[in-house]
Amino acid sequence: MIPLSDSLQTELRELLGPRFSTTAAIRDQHAGGGMHLPPLPPQAVASVESLDEIVRVVRACADHGAPIIPFGAGTSLECHVGAPRGGVCMDVSAMKRxxxxxxxxxxxxxxxxxxxxxxxxxxxxxxxxxxxxxxxxxxxxxxxxxxxxxxxxxxxxxxxxxxxxxxxxxxxxxxxxxxxxxxxxxxxxxxxxxxxxxxxxxxxxxxxxxxxxxAPEATSAAVCAFQSPFGAASTVIDAVQCGLPLARAEYLDAVSMRAVNRAFSTAYAEADTLFLEFHGSPEEVAHYAERARSIANENGGGAFQWAIETEARNELWKARHNAGFATLSLRPGARPWSTDVCVPISQLARCIETTKRDIADLPFPAAVLGHIGDGNFHVILLVDPESANERITAQRFNDRLVARAIEAEGTCTGEHGVGLGKRESLRHELGEAVMLMRDIKRALDPRDLMNPGKIFLPDEAA
The missing domain is CATH 3.30.465.10 (Uridine Diphospho-n-acetylenolpyruvylglucosamine Reductase; domain 3)
Structure with missing residues (x-):
């Protein structure tokens, strides 16, 4: 890692004043390690407030050959905003007009x-x-x-x-x-x-x-428990294939539901569960909901638990959105490793069931949840950060999950992205197409200054 030149630091301090920082505390806040990857702090953080400041910081860094890592909220899970080669993290979070x-x-x-x-x-x-x-x-x-x-x-x-x-x-x-x-x-x-x-x-x-x-005229939501992941996945597949315009179709397995109940003092059935939402006119919403209830019943679903009022729907979706964090209560002190894949919807039920069989053999807890209406699901592995054996086991599980998704004509990541964590998986998925991506990267960024180390392996981006 090459130190930032004094002249670059002086130039950026003159431009940004206290919004340019090299203090360890600020740099650590922008280290972006993700859940299972180590934090990689930049050498400096530049907080910009306008397009003109972005331009001037980029040009200054380019003149001095310093890497630039764009940063927003820092919520990425595959170390998208870590700085493996140091450089300047450009924080745009103050640009909010x-x-x-x-x-x-x-x-x-x-x-x-x-x-x-x-x-x-x-x-x-x-x-x-x-x-x-x-x-x-x-x-x-x-x-x-x-x-x-x-x-x-x-x-x-x-x-x-x-x-x-x-x-x-x-x-x-x-x-x-x-x-x-x-x-x-x-x-x-x-x-x-x-x-x-x-x-x-x-x-x-x-x-x-x-x-x-x-904005929809009317909205309603429902929770429905199933006897198996296959029944839940099949309900969504059948609903999509018959043209039912679901607004949301979220899946949480029994482990996730147990964590939600523990974290939010709710009383949902601790079973494979669908969270559904319907948008439209009041008449349309009622019709969609009844059709979904009928399809769920045919696939072994229980009674619908409705949330029609805004406050009730917000509580329902709060539970879903925070389910990943709720799983931490299942193993205090564990470090979560969240991974995701996406497959064609026809392959979804089989992929989830096979994944659940793999989970049964793990030496640590794991939960499955996801946006299964478009074939995307996540697995959260609760790994002991002090155990090398558990980290190796988690990596092997992740590799099998990715290979299974790609074999089903799916992708190694439906929404987490590649970052540092899934660079090898991208090659498995797309092969020679990654070399074309590399050629585009070299054409636009021949010195590899923009967020280096992400998507491409080091020998490819050079």
């Missing part, structure tokens, strides 16, 4: 540091909302960079479908706008979706133009 809102066009442009909850609060009186919900209150720029999705992807899509354009600062300090606001275009390369999911390896996202959606 809504730059433009066009209700008649159902779109808006926001700075990269705005969080999804803050955006929806801003939209609250417009009749519109931004639907992508990964659980954490992530920044919009970070969600674009990791191609985030979440609980509502089944109906509204993820960031891939809802990002219309980006303003990006390239590694040499150029400012580019990837697209206009037209709902469709055949003009040139699709640069927007080149940067969506690039994990900060191709440039710094400064602002994002988003597609918005009409």
């Amino acid at each position: 809504v730059l433009r809102l066009s209700p008649e066009d159902q779109d808006c442009t926001v700075e990269a540091g705005l969080t999804r909850i803050a955006l929806n609060e801003h939209l609250r009186h417009t009749g519109l909302f931004f639907p992508v919900d990964p659980g954490a209150d992530a920044t919009i720029g970070g969600m674009a960079s990791t191609r985030a999705s979440g609980t509502t992807t089944l109906r509204y899509g993820g960031m891939r479908e809802n990002v219309m354009a980006l303003t990006v600062v390239t590694p040499d300090g150029r400012v580019i706008r990837t697209a206009r606001r037209a709902r469709k275009s055949s003009a040139g390369y699709d640069l927007t979706h080149l940067f969506v999911g690039s994990e900060g390896t191709l440039g710094v996202v400064a602002d994002v133009t988003l597609r918005l959606h009409a």
Whole structure:
């Protein structure tokens, strides 16, 4: 790791004042290790507040050959924002303005540091909302960079479908706008979706133009327990295949439900469980819910536990969103290792059942939960951080899970991204296509200064 030059530090201090820091405490807050990977703090943190400051920091770092690691909320799970080569972490979380809102066009442009909850609060009186919900209150720029999705992807899509354009600062300090606001275009390369999911390896996202959606007239939610993971998965598969427009379809296994009950003093059945939500007119919601109840009954589901009022729905989804953290109560002192895969929905039930058999042989607890309406599920392994044997066992389990998903024509990560943690898995999944990604990276960032070490192995990015 090459030390940051005194001249670079002086230049950035003059630009940012106290918003440029080399103190250990600030650097450690931006180390981004993820749940199972070690923290990798940068050599300095630069907190920017405008597009102009992003440009000037990028150009200064480029002039001195210093790596740049874009940073939003720091919620990434595969060490996307760690600094294996040191450098300057560029924190954009103070850039949180809504730059433009066009209700008649159902779109808006926001700075990269705005969080999804803050955006929806801003939209609250417009009749519109931004639907992508990964659980954490992530920044919009970070969600674009990791191609985030979440609980509502089944109906509204993820960031891939809802990002219309980006303003990006390239590694040499150029400012580019990837697209206009037209709902469709055949003009040139699709640069927007080149940067969506690039994990900060191709440039710094400064602002994002988003597609918005009409807030539903009526919403209802339900919880339903099943006798097996196959019954729960089959219910979602059958509902999707018959065209039922589920807004959310979330799965928690019996272990997850036990953790939720313990953490939130709830009394859900400790069984394989679906959390469902329906959007539409009151008549549509009632019709969708009845059809879903009938399909669930055919697959061994129990009675629906309804949550129609806003407060009750919020409590229900609070339990779902925090289920991952709730699992920590099952083994105090454990370090969680959260991994995810995504498979074609026709392969989902078999993949979950096989995964559950693998879990039964583990020497530590593990929970399964996920957005199974689009084939995506997560496994949280509760590993003793002091046990080398448990870490090795967890890695082998993860490798088998990824191999199983890829064999089923799925992917090694549905929404966590690649970062440092799944670089080898990406090669297993896409093979020679990764070399083409490497060529794009080299063309845009020949010195490998933008978020180095992520997606590509060290010998590939050089």
